[in-house]
Amino acid sequence: MRSGFLGRRVIQFHPTLACNLRCRHCYSGSGPGKRGGLAAEEVLPFFAAMREEGYETVSFSGGEPLLYRPLLAVTDALLAMGYRVNLTTNGLLLRGRLLGALAPRIGVVAVSIDGPPELHDRLRARNGAFARAEAALDRLREAELAFGVIHTVTRAGIPHLPWLADFACRKGASLLQLHPLDPTGRGAEVEAELGLDEEARARLYLLGRLFEDRLPGRVAVQVDLHPRSALCAAADAYRLLDPAHADGLAAGTPLSEVVNPLIVTERGEAVPFVYGLAPDFTLARLAGNWRVDLRRFREEGAVRLQRFLAACFAQLARSSERFVDWYAFLARRAARTAPAHTVAVS
Amino acid sequence: MSHDKTLGAHLERAIAIGQLDKKAVFDLADRIQDLRIAPARVDWCIYGICLDYVVPRGRIGGFLRELVDRLRVADRLEVFPLGIPVPELWRVQVISDARTGASPGLIESQR
Ligand code: SF4
Numbered sequence: 001m002r003s004g005f006l007g008r009r010v011i012q013f014h015p016t017l018a019c020n021l022r023c024r025h026c027y028s029g030s031g032p033g034k035r036g037g038l039a040a041e042e043v044l045p046f047f048a049a050m051r052e053e054g055y056e057t058v059s060f061s062g063g064e065p066l067l068y069r070p071l072l073a074v075t076d077a078l079l080a081m082g083y084r085v086n087l088t089t090n091g092l093l094l095r096g097r098l099l100g101a102l103a104p105r106i107g108v109v110a111v112s113i114d115g116p117p118e119l120h121d122r123l124r125a126r127n128g129a130f131a132r133a134e135a136a137l138d139r140l141r142e143a144e145l146a147f148g149v150i151h152t153v154t155r156a157g158i159p160h161l162p163w164l165a166d167f168a169c170r171k172g173a174s175l176l177q178l179h180p181l182d183p184t185g186r187g188a189e190v191e192a193e194l195g196l197d198e199e200a201r202a203r204l205y206l207l208g209r210l211f212e213d214r215l216p217g218r219v220a221v222q223v224d225l226h227p228r229s230a231l232c233a234a235a236d237a238y239r240l241l242d243p244a245h246a247d248g249l250a251a252g253t254p255l256s257e258v259v260n261p262l263i264v265t266e267r268g269e270a271v272p273f274v275y276g277l278a279p280d281f282t283l284a285r286l287a288g289n290w291r292v293d294l295r296r297f298r299e300e301g302a303v304r305l306q307r308f309l310a311a312c313f314a315q316l317a318r319s320s321e322r323f324v325d326w327y328a329f330l331a332r333r334a335a336r337t338a339p340a341h342t343v344a345v346s
Numbered sequence: 347m348s349h350d351k352t353l354g355a356h357l358e359r360a361i362a363i364g365q366l367d368k369k370a371v372f373d374l375a376d377r378i379q380d381l382r383i384a385p386a387r388v389d390w391c392i393y394g395i396c397l398d399y400v401v402p403r404g405r406i407g408g409f410l411r412e413l414v415d416r417l418r419v420a421d422r423l424e425v426f427p428l429g430i431p432v433p434e435l436w437r438v439q440v441i442s443d444a445r446t447g448a449s450p451g452l453i454e455s456q457r
Contacts, residue, residue, distance in 0.1 A: 162358040199368050202375040203361050210358045322375055 003260035004238055004273070005231075005326065008084075009055045010261040011047070014275065015074070016063040017266050021090055023114075023124050025152055025194060028266075028275065029185035030063040037063075038268055038286070040070040044077050046270070046286050049294075051081045054256035057107075059086040063266065066093040075105050088112065088150060091136030092129065103143045110150040110177065111136055113167070115160045123154065134171075141172045148175025148220075152182075153204055154194035161204070165211045169219055176215070178208055179224045180325045183332075184276045201225055201323040225323045228316060235313045240306050249298040258302065259283070272305060276331025281305065308337070 003009055016037030019030040047058065058078050065071060065087055075085050084107045091111040094102075102109070111133055114120040120130040140147040149168040151157065157164075161178070168176040180201065183191040196204065208223030215221060235241065240258035244250045249258065256262070263271040263278070268286035270293075271278040283301060284293035297305075312333050316324065360366040366374075 159363045161362050162355070165358075199371060202371045203364075206361050206371065206375060207358055210361070214355060214358070322372070 003257050005234065006260050008057050009256040010057045010059055011050060011055050011264060012059050012061055012261050012275070013043075013264045014061050014063065014266050015043070015065065015068045015071075015264075018067045019062060019064040019090070020067065020092055021064070021124050021126055021129065023090075023186070025114075025123060025154065025181055025187045025190050027182035027185045027187045028063065034063065036266075037068050037070075038264075038266065040074050040077070042268060042286050043074065043264065046264075046284075046290055047078060047083070048081055049291075050255070050262065051083065052254075054254035055083070055262065056256075057084045057086060059088065059261075061088045064090055064093070066098060072101055072105070075102075079105060086110070089136075090124070090129070091133035094136040095139060099139055099143060103145050106145065108146045108148060108175065109140055110148040110175065111140070113149050113151055113164065114154070115151075115157045116163060119156060119160060123152075123156075137171045137173070146174050147172075148177055149173045150175075150177040150179060153178050153180045153196060154190075155196060155200055156194055158196075158200055158203055158207075161207050161211075165207075165215060165221075169215050174218055175220045175222065176211065177222045177224070178204060180204065180328065182276070182328060198322065201321075201325075205323045224327070225325050228319060228321055228324050231324055231326055232313065232317050238309055238313075240302065240309055241313075245302055245306055247303065248300065249302045255294070259305075274327040274331050276328075277334050280334060281308070308334070311337070 014028065017028060017030040017034035018032070018037065019026075019034065020032060022031035060068070060071070060075075062068075066089055068074075078085050085105060086108045087102070087106050088110040089112070094109070094111070113130070113133055114123040117130040120133070121127050124130075137147065137149070149164070149171070151161075151164055153161075165176060180196050181187055181191065181194055183195060205223060205225055205227070208221055208225070212221045238258075239245075239253075245253070245258065249255075259272045261273065262283075263269075263273070263275050264286070265271060265275065265278050267278070269278045269282040270284040270286065270290070271282055283297045284290035312330055315333060316329065357366075361371065
């Protein structure tokens with residue numbers, strides 16, 4: 001059964017902010033100076049419990065997940081729990097033994113490509129980054145691993161989108177994901193220069209529709225931008241809005257039915273829907289007594305989250321925006337209203 | 347590449363590089379929204395909303411033509427094979443490409 005706007009019940013796992021790049025638009029502010037990462041012992045009991053709550057897929061993101069030391073051990077444990085595991089990477093380290101080890105474990109690898117070489121290297125603040133990401137795509141194809149191209153759409157990148165669609169197709173990608181720049185982390189610093197205005201969003205939406213039509217069927221095109229009217233019409237996909245949960249989660253409701261995706265941040269916070277809802281809407285802290293936190297969420301936090309969601313859909317209905325990045329919309333609204341909705345955790 | 351797909355590639359370029367002006371982009375976007383495209387499903391994703399639509403893959407050419415039919419602007423149908431009753435730029439470009447099979451490029455036809 002659908003939960004939220006996703007076909008699967010997904011945990012997005014950001015285990016570290018360490019990264020070998022310092023991209024100008026990084027939504028999480030990751031970079032080489034950031035150290036550390038969540039210990040396997042800290043996260044695995046939580047993931048085991050979340051499997052019981054109906055989550056099916058864990059998508060590693062970052063930071064750069066290939067720099068996360070326990071990556072393989074954690075992946076093996078997740079697979080043993082019955083999760084499907086995906087991974088998003090900048091591709092720089094995707095080679096040799098590491099690639100060989102990932103191949104039988106990972107369902108889909110998404111490699112970030114920000115445009116043609118010059119633009120990619122400029123946004124990634126590293127000469128040669130494009131060439132290395134492209135080589136990673138070629139290796140993924142040789143290894144017969146399903147992979148996609150994930151693109152952060154910026155104003156500078158829009159003229160190159162037809163090129164990108166051809167590139168993804170030529171490289172053998174099975175997914176082309178177009179994700180508007182997130183105005184969080186360092187993304188906030190470049191939003192005025194690179195963010196998408198209403199016109200750019202309309203262009204992106206139309207291009208996505210045309211790519212769906214033109215690219216061969218093996219390439220799924222996903223644009224993380226939707227007509228406002230379609231989102232409003234689909235509000236009932238959020239089961240948390242069901243009056244049955246008005247006084248707390250109805251008994252027996254799995255968490256994945258009302259919170260999807262679930263985000264696990266590098267600080268060990270479990271957060272609903274989008275990275276930008278941390279820390280104010282945190283459901284549980286993995287370093288504390290997360291079982292108690294989750295119980296409290298079922299009793300009280302779910303009601304606050306329900307009010308927040310209802311307010312978001314109400315605002316969406318009043319908005320004049322034609323095309324909406326739903327998760328960015330949630331994060332923006334949370335930033336404005338967070339104190340009233342803050343969820344207490346241990 | 348099918349005829350529709352060649353035209354689609356020209357449209358992509360016009361939209362991407364801004365040769366299709368802002369008004370035309372909004373006009374087209376509004377018309378597509380007006381069709382009440384219902385969210386359906388997508389099988390898998392890495393990140394983001396997984397909505398897809400009841401308009402089947404490979405059918406957007408016919409889908410847009412239907413729009414023109416509804417608007418009862420059959421004279422424009424010939425002029426705009428993809429059925430988008432918007433600016434002059436499109437009218438010239440698309441018909442030139444459709445009739446000759448050549449690929450004149452939008453910049454050329456804009457002159
Ligand atoms: S966008 Fe990705 S690759 Fe770039 S700094 Fe952030 S985590 Fe690293």
